[in-house]
Amino acid sequence: MAVCSPGDEVIIPAPYWVSYPEMARLADATPVILPTHISENFLMDPKILESTITEKSRLLILCSPSNPTGSVYPKNLLEEIAQIVAKHPRLLVLSDEMYEHIIYSPATHTNFASLPGMWERTLTVNGFSKAFAMTGWRLGYLAGPKHFIAACGKIQSQFTSGASSIS
Numbered sequence: 001m002a003v004c005s006p007g008d009e010v011i012i013p014a015p016y017w018v019s020y021p022e023m024a025r026l027a028d029a030t031p032v033i034l035p036t037h038i039s040e041n042f043l044m045d046p047k048i049l050e051s052t053i054t055e056k057s058r059l060l061i062l063c064s065p066s067n068p069t070g071s072v073y074p075k076n077l078l079e080e081i082a083q084i085v086a087k088h089p090r091l092l093v094l095s096d097e098m099y100e101h102i103i104y105s106p107a108t109h110t111n112f113a114s115l116p117g118m119w120e121r122t123l124t125v126n127g128f129s130k131a132f133a134m135t136g137w138r139l140g141y142l143a144g145p146k147h148f149i150a151a152c153g154k155i156q157s158q159f160t161s162g163a164s165s166i167s
Ligand SMILES: Cc1ncc(COP(=O)(O)O)c(C=O)c1O
Pocket: 017, 063, 066, 067, 096, 098, 127, 128, 129, 135, 138, 139, 140
């Protein structure tokens, strides 16, 4: 809601966590589903990403480790994706890293915002529900450039007001 205008496109690799397309619709944006295949471990093909991006593309949602596929994006693939994002100045990345700590060797987690040039373009979302089995606490967090976080804070303060005092 803080970054999308009506008509903006939100690119969502499938299979996806069920809430993403509805979140886009709640922001009056259009979900654009990008298929992935089991033969590629459900990882996005950068060429297909490139051909999916239009002038209206505003947000790419990445989820690694992924719910529901369990796939973990290797760093070199994220670097390829970052190079594509860098070519499209209006495109932001929402990197959902909720499952960061539920990962098995030899896979390793890469924070998308840590890649060259991506801090300014990335909103990292994370929380305590999965890694610490704290779902009921309703506590998550967002990291990114201050102007985006300030905009998100304005919206959230009218939606949920904030975390409960116990959390
Ligand atoms: C990929 C992903 N992101 C975010 C969430 C949100 O978790 P919560 O609402 O418990 O913070 C979930 C919950 O299932 C999830 O699977």
